[in-house]
Amino acid sequence: MTTTAARRDRQRQQLVEAAERAIAEKGLAGLKARELAGEIGCALGALYNLVRDMDELVLRVGSRTLARLDVTLDRASQAAFSAAPQDAAGRLVAVALAYCAFARENPRLWRTLFEHRMAEGSEVPEWAVAEQMQLFRHIMAPLADLLPQAGDQQRFLLGRTLFSAVHGVVAIGLEEKLVAVPRQELDRQIEALVRLVCAGLAAEPRLIR
Amino acid sequence: MTTTAARRDRQRQQLVEAAERAIAEKGLAGLKARELAGEIGCALGALYNLVRDMDELVLRVGSRTLARLDVTLDRASQAAFSAAPQDAAGRLVAVALAYCAFARENPRLWRTLFEHRMAEGSEVPEWAVAEQMQLFRHIMAPLADLLPQAGDQQRFLLGRTLFSAVHGVVAIGLEEKLVAVPRQELDRQIEALVRLVCAGLAAEPRLIR
DNA sequence: CATAATTTTGAACGACGTTCACAACAGACG
DNA sequence: CGTCTGTTGTGAACGTCGTTCAAAATTATG
Numbered sequence: 001m002t003t004t005a006a007r008r009d010r011q012r013q014q015l016v017e018a019a020e021r022a023i024a025e026k027g028l029a030g031l032k033a034r035e036l037a038g039e040i041g042c043a044l045g046a047l048y049n050l051v052r053d054m055d056e057l058v059l060r061v062g063s064r065t066l067a068r069l070d071v072t073l074d075r076a077s078q079a080a081f082s083a084a085p086q087d088a089a090g091r092l093v094a095v096a097l098a099y100c101a102f103a104r105e106n107p108r109l110w111r112t113l114f115e116h117r118m119a120e121g122s123e124v125p126e127w128a129v130a131e132q133m134q135l136f137r138h139i140m141a142p143l144a145d146l147l148p149q150a151g152d153q154q155r156f157l158l159g160r161t162l163f164s165a166v167h168g169v170v171a172i173g174l175e176e177k178l179v180a181v182p183r184q185e186l187d188r189q190i191e192a193l194v195r196l197v198c199a200g201l202a203a204e205p206r207l208i209r
Numbered sequence: 210m211t212t213t214a215a216r217r218d219r220q221r222q223q224l225v226e227a228a229e230r231a232i233a234e235k236g237l238a239g240l241k242a243r244e245l246a247g248e249i250g251c252a253l254g255a256l257y258n259l260v261r262d263m264d265e266l267v268l269r270v271g272s273r274t275l276a277r278l279d280v281t282l283d284r285a286s287q288a289a290f291s292a293a294p295q296d297a298a299g300r301l302v303a304v305a306l307a308y309c310a311f312a313r314e315n316p317r318l319w320r321t322l323f324e325h326r327m328a329e330g331s332e333v334p335e336w337a338v339a340e341q342m343q344l345f346r347h348i349m350a351p352l353a354d355l356l357p358q359a360g361d362q363q364r365f366l367l368g369r370t371l372f373s374a375v376h377g378v379v380a381i382g383l384e385e386k387l388v389a390v391p392r393q394e395l396d397r398q399i400e401a402l403v404r405l406v407c408a409g410l411a412a413e414p415r416l417i418r
Numbered sequence: 419c420a421t422a423a424t425t426t427t428g429a430a431c432g433a434c435g436t437t438c439a440c441a442a443c444a445g446a447c448g
Numbered sequence: 449c450g451t452c453t454g455t456t457g458t459g460a461a462c463g464t465c466g467t468t469c470a471a472a473a474t475t476a477t478g
Contacts, residue, residue: 029326033435043458045437054435115324117238119435161378161398168377169370189370193406195416200405203412207404213425213475242466252427254468263466328466 012050014040020061020109027108028058028116058116059128065109066131072102073138088145089198095138096166096190103170104183114171139163146201147208154208162197166190221259223249225269229318232270236317237325240267267325268337274318275340281311282347297354298407304347305375305399312379313392323380348372355410356417363417371406375399 018039022031033054037044051057076098080091103110118124139159147155173186181189200207227248231240242263246253260266285307289300312319327333348368356364382395390398409416 029329032433034433044435045459046457048436049456120238157394157398158401160381161402164378164381165374165402166377168375168380169373171377171380172369172373185366189366189373192367192417193370193374195413196409197402197405198409199413199416200408204404204408207408208401241464243464253466254428255426257467258425 008050011040011042015047015050016057016060016064019057020064023058023061023112024106024109028112031058053119055116055118055122058112059125061109062113062116062128063131065106065113066135068106069099069102069110070135070138072098073135077138077141086145088142089195091142092139092146092162092198093191093194095142096194097187099166100170100173100186100190103174104186107174136160136163146198147205150208158208162194165193165197169193217259220249220251224256224259225266225273228266229270229273232267232321233315233318237267237321262328264325264327264331267321268334270318271322271325271337272340274315274322275344277315278308278311278319279344279347281307282344286347286350295354297351298404300351301348301355301371301407302400302403304351305403306396308375309379309382309395309399312383313395316383345369345372355407356414359417367417371403374402374406378402 015036018036019031022035031054033047034044036057037047051060073095076094077091080087080094084090136156136159139162140155143155143159143162147158150158169190170186173181173189224245227245228240231244240263242256243253245266246256260269282304285303286300289296289303293299345365345368348371349364352364352368352371356367359367378399379395382390382398
């Protein structure tokens, strides 16, 4: 019968959603096994029939976050393309700004993507890594327009650098540790960074040799 | 008598050094109160006479890390200045590469600077924030040469953006999660990023309006 | 030297993720 | 319907963590 397996799937779904809510409200450190068990109405030990351990749960939440981020970046990229099909730099800026907006609107879920560390001895499963890589296409596509004569290798390296750089600006800009940078200012920083790199590429293409 | 206060200071020093060793070897998650107490030869509870809580201990270790980083950046900046006094961009590159080298050579201590979060309800003390700000001067000085006619505000914003961008590239490049990026390649990425931004500044100064 | 103040001690506390012996249960067969 | 068997849910118990605290030990004071 489907009763057992189906209800397990349903409960697993509830569990992931409860975990997502908990992280979104209280951050990764606010995710408690006992609280989740209470919320989905099962015993503490039953969690481990739905999920190997907390790491897997966090990865599943991360998977949902990445999927939502992917949709966001897609929309931003398409909108920019519709507005100015030949402005590849503008598309890069749009993706970067969308990334920043997503991080601002989902601060704790977004942070969890980076601050979570697997328990000692465990490795990030392959599917989780693949999901992260998927997102790169939003950067690689405009870059291909911007650098038609560069090799795939060079483009990939530059794409990763660009992503890392924007990510760094967003991560430090949204850090609660220091005073929060106002939205407009952070957006300007990001746009300036991307445009400066693009202008640099145009002026001195040999820099990425 | 100095006996009490002096021995406390001595023990506190030992404690911080033991904590630094523990973090350097096993990461922030490998820092255990009981282990430290054993190492400096005191009871578990006595730690709380030397330090308010673990957060303070981590901040003290962070302070030492920042001091060593400061020395490293200073040396790199001065060496670049001696080699080419008027090459401000080269000095920026040198500082960025030194930052990357420091992170690579002190991966866990460096990571701790960013991954540590205060316990709920506590705030990062003012002296710790000031120490972080101190480091900005290594970026601000070359930037002042590079943009003599920009305002302090603009320069500061660009400096922070530049730091954040380089930090992001280093952070993601050294992530153990994915395959480690080879040293040479990471250095090239960082140099390319900084030089691209500098070239962009030269070609399109209006971008930082 | 006696007395008061301070400091060290380690058992105890509460919270955490995870495990496990056992109880409850579901389905198969007579 | 009753019994047997394998699976699933249960929550107390385990080990670990940072932190606290009453008592013991040590140090300072008159």
